[in-house]
């Protein structure tokens with residue numbers, strides 16, 4: 001890839017960012033399309049966010065991804081929001097349109113596209129979401145527009161209740177929304193007639209890679225299991241679900257789909273999912289090798 005004075009710069013802001021797979025995924029996609037674009041990661045501390053966003057305008061940075069801890073706090077510094085970002089109050093993608101910075105969120109759309117890619121339509125389904133942190137919020141707000149029923153199970157029940165309340169108040173939510181503590185009894189009761197189970201807790205990623213968020217006896221061949229953890233690519237939950245013959249969707253697929261939507265916003269071109277997926281898998285494998 002030749003960098004020139006005309007190369008358009010895209011990047012990621014967050015803290016931390018050094019382990020992100022996005023630079024590999026996006027640069028592979030730019031190269032594949034022959035685009036004169038480059039993608040880099042910028043570590044931006046919480047207290048430096050406003051300055052960083054001013055810098056985007058003055059440096060003419062073309063587009064950004066936004067990750068933890070800035071997805072919500074970045075909003076006051078932007079010039080506009082697309083519809084979904086407005087409704088969810090969260091931004092993970094910024095496009096610089098002649099110094100006007102427009103915020104988008106591709107997390108939820110990425111989740112829906114990943115489900116549909118695997119032949120799963122979330123419409124009118126009962127979806128059980130484990131976890132009530134940032135990842136859960138991003139996907140649940142968008143899935144609530146499609147599903148019939150959303151159940152949020154979380155270790156800290158007050159956080160699940162707060163998120164459920166937000167979903168209920170959210171004016172396009174037709175789904176019935178419940179919040180409960182994540183424990184054996186509630187998991188059994190809610191998962192037994194669920195169509196889709198989403199793990200949005202950090203259980204399954206190192207150092208808790210051998211921990212499953214729910215008992216494997218609750219998994220069935222007709223329960224779609226969607227994992228947001230992407231490292232390892234196949235978590236214990238996905239492995240056990242696959243053994244039961246369930247449709248499984250891994251966190252890397254979700255990461256690639258949301259990245260593809262960002263790519264399309266910045267370039268106006270269709271992203272190659274195969275190229276992005278291969279870059280993600282290769283990078284993860286080389287990180288594991290050390």
Ligand code: ATR
Pocket residue numbers: 068130131132133134135136154155156159182200201202203
């Ligand atoms: P993210 O942005 O990845 O969602 P987060 O906001 O820190 O990260 O959320 C982590 C989620 O994993 C939370 O739902 C957390 O539950 P609590 O709200 O009770 O903290 C969940 N989680 C983390 N460790 C857990 C554990 N050992 N058992 C159950 N849930 C856990």
